[in-house]
Ligand SMILES: O=C(O)CCC(=O)C(=O)O
């Protein structure tokens with residue numbers, strides 16, 4: 561994690577104002593405003609997204625995946641009060657508890673959800689809990705506080721809904737791609753999904769990111785966000801805002817789904833894996849709950865006529881981790897391009 565890189569003077573302001581705030585380094589004082597390539601991409605205002613009805617996905621689903629790789633999801637069947645309770649517990653745990661208490665909890669991270677040694681400019685203005693949901697994980701057993709146990713219990717209930725949503729969506733996508741049943745089940749390992757509860761604390765520095773630009777490594781990801789906003793997708797050469805739809809019984813209650821690298825690879829680039837990022841929050845903290853669905857580790861990711869060589873999901877994951885460790889960022893599918 562990002563400890564050891566912060567200067568006490570630079571972080572004092574943020575920490576004093578809010579004892580729950582991690583010691584994020586302020587970049588201005590450190591003269592480290594290195595511009596990432598993508599920060600020069602223009603900002604193009606809000607992007608209207610299509611809505612897919614989970615009860616009748618029809619052609620709208622595959623069309624959205626081909627055109628954008630991101631869509632809103634209605635009629636998803638996730639009870640509004642379950643989302644509301646999860647948001648409330650996450651808000652208490654992340655937004656109210658002092659930083660040093662959070663740090664002692666299993667699954668807590670700040671600065672980045674990726675495991676890596678970080679350079680200062682890579683520190684994102686985000687913190688959260690990583691919640692494993694699989695059969696072999698007993699999140700409550702590891703929980704060291706009643707609040708974290710409550711979060712883990714709710715996460716398990718919510719995770720069952722997410723697995724259902726992912727299964728339904730992927731079933732329709734697998735049919736659209738003409739995948740066989742065996743292949744389809746290897747490409748979506750229901751028990752390996754995980755959930756992250758993120759908090760993006762208010763950030764005093766303009767232009768900072770809550771999460772740097774990336775594509776997800778998942779098959780698909782499901783985002784449940786509050787009404788603050790900050791999520792942006794790269795579309796048509798510009799960063800476009802995704803208007804928050806509200807989770808936890810607020811707003812429209814729609815979820816947001818984006819496809820990851822694995823959906824792109826198994827479709828031979830027919831489906832898009834949208835590049836996205838989160839602008840740091842200015843006035844209000846932002847909370848989101850993100851679920852990620854993955855292939856089985858041993859699933860061989862391949863597609864007839866693909867630009868990528870066949871690889872297992874385990875190989876992909878290891879390559880991503882090695883690249884992050886070596887360079888600070890993920891390379892992704894390009895690593896697997898077939899060179900002619
Ligand atoms: O918090 C969000 O809305 C997005 C987070 C995200 O993109 C991710 O965790 O991969």
Ligand SMILES: [Fe+2]
Pocket residue numbers: 774775776781836
């Ligand atoms: Fe993401």
